[in-house]
Amino acid sequence: MRTIKFRKKHLSTFLVIALVLIVSNGIGFSESIPSATSDFYVNDFADILDSETEQSIMSVAVPLAEKTGAQIVVVTIDFLEGQDIESYANKLFREWGIGDAKKNNGVLLLIAYEDRQSRIEVGYGLEGALNDAKTGRIQDDYLVGNFQAGDYNEGVLGTFLKLSEEVYKEYGLDADTLANQNVYYFPSDEQSGDGKLTLGEILIGIIVVIFMILDILLNRGRITRFVLYTAARSASKGSRGGGGFRGGGGSSGGGGSSRSW
Amino acid sequence: MKKGLIVIIVLVVIVAALAGTVISKYNQLVTLNEEVSVSLSQIDNQLQRRNDLIPNLVETVKGYAAQEKEIFESIAEARSKLIGATGVTEKSEADSELSGALSRLLAISENYPDLKSNQNFIQLADELAGTENRIAVARQDYNTVAADFNKVSKSFPMNLFAKMFGFEPAAYFEAAEGAEDVPTVDFSTQP
Numbered sequence: 001m002r003t004i005k006f007r008k009k010h011l012s013t014f015l016v017i018a019l020v021l022i023v024s025n026g027i028g029f030s031e032s033i034p035s036a037t038s039d040f041y042v043n044d045f046a047d048i049l050d051s052e053t054e055q056s057i058m059s060v061a062v063p064l065a066e067k068t069g070a071q072i073v074v075v076t077i078d079f080l081e082g083q084d085i086e087s088y089a090n091k092l093f094r095e096w097g098i099g100d101a102k103k104n105n106g107v108l109l110l111i112a113y114e115d116r117q118s119r120i121e122v123g124y125g126l127e128g129a130l131n132d133a134k135t136g137r138i139q140d141d142y143l144v145g146n147f148q149a150g151d152y153n154e155g156v157l158g159t160f161l162k163l164s165e166e167v168y169k170e171y172g173l174d175a176d177t178l179a180n181q182n183v184y185y186f187p188s189d190e191q192s193g194d195g196k197l198t199l200g201e202i203l204i205g206i207i208v209v210i211f212m213i214l215d216i217l218l219n220r221g222r223i224t225r226f227v228l229y230t231a232a233r234s235a236s237k238g239s240r241g242g243g244g245f246r247g248g249g250g251s252s253g254g255g256g257s258s259r260s261w
Numbered sequence: 262m263k264k265g266l267i268v269i270i271v272l273v274v275i276v277a278a279l280a281g282t283v284i285s286k287y288n289q290l291v292t293l294n295e296e297v298s299v300s301l302s303q304i305d306n307q308l309q310r311r312n313d314l315i316p317n318l319v320e321t322v323k324g325y326a327a328q329e330k331e332i333f334e335s336i337a338e339a340r341s342k343l344i345g346a347t348g349v350t351e352k353s354e355a356d357s358e359l360s361g362a363l364s365r366l367l368a369i370s371e372n373y374p375d376l377k378s379n380q381n382f383i384q385l386a387d388e389l390a391g392t393e394n395r396i397a398v399a400r401q402d403y404n405t406v407a408a409d410f411n412k413v414s415k416s417f418p419m420n421l422f423a424k425m426f427g428f429e430p431a432a433y434f435e436a437a438e439g440a441e442d443v444p445t446v447d448f449s450t451q452p
Contacts, residue, residue: 214271
């Protein structure tokens with residue numbers, strides 16, 4: 001009797017470990033990149049923009065994203081913390097998922113205020129509309145001069161508006177039709193939905209079912225109940241925290257250009 | 262009777278888990294192997310793109326700084342070396358040599374104010390810097406999937422099977438010291 005009990009205990013430990021191994025999926029986060037604010041399109045961490053500028057940016061960026069899925073994001077930070085602006089921008093771009101996941105039509109304007117550097121990083125999907133030379137030219141025309149004169153609001157807004165104009169053009173829109181047109185963009189379904197199960201997934205499914213049977217037979221279903229309970233809890237947690245805007249899962253291959261002032 | 266049933270179920274679980282692991286690891290390796298070649302071709306695309314940019318850039322610089330013969334020669338040499346390179350290791354060496362020569366070219370341009378303010382040169386330098394950065398990103402992405410691939414193929418149980426299935430370890434595309442730095446040109450005109 002005792003030995004059976006002992007074995008049962010071990011078996012349930014084994015079950016817990018196996019389930020944790022199957023369910024868990026490591027998620028890594030790099031520390032140095034800030035997370036996006038709920039405004040998403042304008043994140044003034046360096047505090048150099050006034051609220052009017054931020055509102056102007058939002059009033060263009062939000063409808064643009066609603067109608068085309070293209071996301072133009074402005075981020076100001078104080079320091080790059082030892083990284084070069086190219087890697088910082090690329091990391092932030094990918095972590096925030098700027099632009100649509102399939103179209104990769106995001107643009108990032110990054111200002112490192114204390115380091116006196118700026119960068120426009122362009123997602124794959126907009127590299128045609130905004131090639132490297134053009135992004136350099138835009139910064140020369142709108143950003144560098146204004147920043148040298150200390151006009152940060154004008155510099156950022158001018159650069160942003162020029163960028164959005166180029167993106168409108170790419171989609172055959174202009175500011176007026178954008179405001180009136182009753183067209184809305186719906187993001188492509190993110191699930192890889194061919195609906196087919198792989199052999200590995202079927203096997204894992206079978207194993208999980210056997211675990212559950214064992215659990216119910218030997219352990220009165222304690223582990224199953226626990227797993228279901230945590231799953232339900234994390235699901236309800238995940239559905240909270242809505243509101244605000246966020247990235248569409250876009251990526252960038254490092255296109256764009258950098259300037260210093 | 263109940264005991265016997267439990268033993269059978271446990272055995273089935275163990276066998277199914279083992280078979281499942283090998284099959285899913287094999288599939289994972291196939292996917293990763295595919296990703297490794299895709300990322301490598303991404304690097305190749307960008308290397309080609311830079312290769313196409315160089316003649317224009319060199320011509321433009323020559324128009325203002327024809328006397329800097331040494332740098333033009335080292336660029337031409339590194340460029341042909343990269344074109345002839347095969348295999349990841351050889352390519353990554355030739356790549357960092359060419360990157361070094363190109364960043365010296367951009368550094369030299371600092372001494373020629375007329376060149377620095379030439380619109381055509383600014384455009385080409387931006388395209389070059391952008392392409393160098395794309396190479397850096399593609400290289401990083403490649404190394405990440407190569408590391409994933411190697412990790413899976415070298416750990417149990419695939420270390421027993423990887424050779425049998427014909428999986429060779431992926432070589433890393435390494436940048437030489439200092440070659441990661443994307444060349445930057447300071448176009449700002451100081452007031």
